């Protein structure tokens with residue numbers, strides 16, 4: 001059935017459950033494969049604690065690959081925060097994400113609460129939400145300079161609070177042009193983007209990232225779609241899969257991509 005999630009967090013980063021608990025949850029939901037995408041360690045952020053636990057994470061996932069090999073295919077991935085520059089060999093796949101800006105040698109995380117985002121816009125962008133959005137897309141467009149990524153993570157992460165709060169007009173030409181410019185640059189270097197249900201899973205949003213106009217533009221540019229739950233707990237491991245499938249169909253997609261032992265493969269929706 002090709003039920004797979006490639007965006008899975010565990011207690012090695014900011015998830016609630018152990019990798020094995022996530023594997024058991026995936027099995028109970030009928031998954032035939034599961035990819036782990038722990039956050040890369042960031043020297044500039046206390047977000048994941050003081051210690052780099054990447055090696056422990058890699059070892060734990062590799063052990064589960066063997067332990068569950070007759071029941072489920074397990075892949076070892078990493079969600080790389082763009083500026084963190086971790087060692088990127090040894091992984092089955094890489095998600096490239098931007099959660100931090102680097103403004104005058106200061107790292108500014110914006111995947112935060114509504115209030116914190118407002119403070120960032122006031123402090124660094126003179127209260128101008130559109131400038132914040134444009135800065136994000138300029139930063140996102142630099143992803144390929146930092147690694148060879150398979151998947152663009154949550155393309156329009158800055159819309160996290162859009163259901164409740166308008167920091168910028170998402171339907172405006174100015175906004176969409178900024179997003180599309182980034183898409184054009186990224187399309188030359190990164191083959192896939194994700195329909196990411198992380199904000200749906202955590203109750204911030206009713207629809208996944210990215211927005212419909214961006215999905216359609218990414219399709220025109222030839223990027224393939226991967227459906228993910230960006231799950232941080234066993235309860236949400238398959239969050240939004242059906243909704244995302246319908247969304248892709250509405251946007252004209254006939255297929256999605258999954259990771260196999262032979263690389264990414266298209267499967268019909």
Ligand SMILES: [Zn+2]
Pocket residue numbers: 079097099153154
């Ligand atoms: Zn992320």
Ligand SMILES: [Zn+2]
Pocket residue numbers: 007009079198230
């Ligand atoms: Zn994530």
